Amino acid sequence: QSKVTILGIPFDNMTRKDFLKELYIRLNHDQKTFLVTANPEIVMYAQDNQDYYELLMQADFIAPDGIGIVKASHALGTPIKERVPGFELMLGLLEIADLEKKNVYFIGAEEDIIERTIAKVKEKWPHINIVGYHHGYFNHADPEMIEKVKLTDPDMIFVAFGFPRQEKWISNYLSQVTHGIAVGVGGSFDVLSG
Numbered sequence: 001q002s003k004v005t006i007l008g009i010p011f012d013n014m015t016r017k018d019f020l021k022e023l024y025i026r027l028n029h030d031q032k033t034f035l036v037t038a039n040p041e042i043v044m045y046a047q048d049n050q051d052y053y054e055l056l057m058q059a060d061f062i063a064p065d066g067i068g069i070v071k072a073s074h075a076l077g078t079p080i081k082e083r084v085p086g087f088e089l090m091l092g093l094l095e096i097a098d099l100e101k102k103n104v105y106f107i108g109a110e111e112d113i114i115e116r117t118i119a120k121v122k123e124k125w126p127h128i129n130i131v132g133y134h135h136g137y138f139n140h141a142d143p144e145m146i147e148k149v150k151l152t153d154p155d156m157i158f159v160a161f162g163f164p165r166q167e168k169w170i171s172n173y174l175s176q177v178t179h180g181i182a183v184g185v186g187g188s189f190d191v192l193s194g
């Protein structure tokens with residue numbers, strides 16, 4: 001699988017369709033997966049924050065989230081196939097979860113936003129087994145939340161705290177489980193619920 005490195009970040013050079021195909025395979029092979037969707041802000045932030053850079057290096061996939069990344073890849077002479085927005089990967093994964101009746105956990109955003117997100121998911125993807133959800137305003141270092149989520153054993157977990165918080169939490173969570181796809185989705189619940 002080919003990579004394009006921009007400012008030290010190794011992006012997976014795949015179309016949206018390819019990303020979803022690969023994620024589907026990993027889901028059905030029960031392979032624990034850390035997916036990062038990196039926009040230009042994330043790439044810039046990682047330049048000056050070694051800890052965050054190292055978190056990104058733990059990812060199984062890094063998707064090029066934004067036209068800025070695609071333009072940079074062209075300028076560097078190593079073109080990326082297409083922009084792969086985090087929001088669209090989330091929709092694609094929810095589609096898969098619905099078809100395969102998977103267990104999904106949603107965590108992040110304000111209380112009313114997460115409530116509305118859950119209502120929207122139930123309406124649009126009725127076969128998803130929502131194993132739990134929680135708003136994103138708690139102490140992210142609290143080990144109890146991870147314990148709580150672990151008990152629900154999700155196949156997919158969507159984490160909407162914004163970067164770098166969401167990637168830190170995911171890395172911590174994934175280090176303690178053997179199963180599931182985890183992805184930081186930034187402001188996606190705000191969009192989905194709206």
Ligand code: UDP
Binds near residue numbers: 188
């Ligand atoms: N958020 C959260 N907990 C926090 C901070 C932010 O759940 O401690 C949520 C916020 O409500 C929003 C999402 O994270 O739904 C994205 O936040 P922001 O726009 O700051 O991040 P970005 O999209 O720029 O990564």
